[in-house]
Amino acid sequence: MLALVEANRPAAKSDPRRRVIAVVNPAGGTASALAGRLKADLEKAFAEAGIAADVVIPSGSIEAAIKDAVARIASGEADVLAVGGGDGTLRTAAATLAGTKFPLAILPLGTRNHFARDLGVPLDLAQAIRLIVDGEAQPVDVGEVNGEVFINNSSIGIYPFLVADRERRQANGMRKPAAMLLALLRGLVRFPRRRLRINAGAEVVERRTPCLFVGNNAYDMNFLSLGRKQVDSGRLFVYVARARSALAFIWFALRAGLGAAQRRRDFDLMEVESFRIRARTSRLPVALDGEALMLSTPLEYRSRPGALTVLVPRR
Numbered sequence: 001m002l003a004l005v006e007a008n009r010p011a012a013k014s015d016p017r018r019r020v021i022a023v024v025n026p027a028g029g030t031a032s033a034l035a036g037r038l039k040a041d042l043e044k045a046f047a048e049a050g051i052a053a054d055v056v057i058p059s060g061s062i063e064a065a066i067k068d069a070v071a072r073i074a075s076g077e078a079d080v081l082a083v084g085g086g087d088g089t090l091r092t093a094a095a096t097l098a099g100t101k102f103p104l105a106i107l108p109l110g111t112r113n114h115f116a117r118d119l120g121v122p123l124d125l126a127q128a129i130r131l132i133v134d135g136e137a138q139p140v141d142v143g144e145v146n147g148e149v150f151i152n153n154s155s156i157g158i159y160p161f162l163v164a165d166r167e168r169r170q171a172n173g174m175r176k177p178a179a180m181l182l183a184l185l186r187g188l189v190r191f192p193r194r195r196l197r198i199n200a201g202a203e204v205v206e207r208r209t210p211c212l213f214v215g216n217n218a219y220d221m222n223f224l225s226l227g228r229k230q231v232d233s234g235r236l237f238v239y240v241a242r243a244r245s246a247l248a249f250i251w252f253a254l255r256a257g258l259g260a261a262q263r264r265r266d267f268d269l270m271e272v273e274s275f276r277i278r279a280r281t282s283r284l285p286v287a288l289d290g291e292a293l294m295l296s297t298p299l300e301y302r303s304r305p306g307a308l309t310v311l312v313p314r315r
Contacts, residue, residue, distance in 0.1 A: 025085030086110030139306035160285035200275035234305035274302035
């Protein structure tokens, strides 16, 4: 994958405009496949792009490594933070960078790279690195719930249930595909439906739903191309599934996958800047960019318009 750097191309001169600290999660989907070559290949890719970069691959907490890198940037040691890993890793970076003037460069080293795709960042690593020199800084929105930042989406109901179940099985030594399959089967058998009260300004909606999905900006509800056309509207889009049984939910998911799901019949939709969720429990499992957390209720969601600056292709 990092064979994307041409071996005999002469090294470019270091670009004085960009001093980079690159923090890479070695457990990221693509990064993990590179194993012991990761640091050397990244350093070579940065050098070929003419960028002076300090590549950090932490053996401990990725969050601590990112916070340390931001502190170094704030002290003037560098001016760009590059982060490699999946969307969960990028969420950690966004939580630290949101509200600052420091730009984030995305190294697409995750499995699905949803955030990179939505921003038009190339999935070819060499091209993504070139954006540090050739790209432009774009302010993008982040979402927030009870102080926890998310960059893509958040959800309540069956998805965080599946994530938590899968992670428990993986912790016991099961491989991820098998763990996810068994978690899915258990989820469909138990089919958790949450009774939620949603307050959005003057509007109050009560629903018992297997899935409430919060998009940081509007999502295409075709599940095969699940993504966003806009990342800076300053709005959250709340999708509430109406399915009352596991079979009905499977049928909804199949039709959504084909782009045939219909508003009103299949789901409710609200477009808001902020809203509150109350439940009949003091804590709820909540998914944020594919990671599950337990959060205290009520859940206070809000959009933070333009809070994060990301390097993207020039328009």
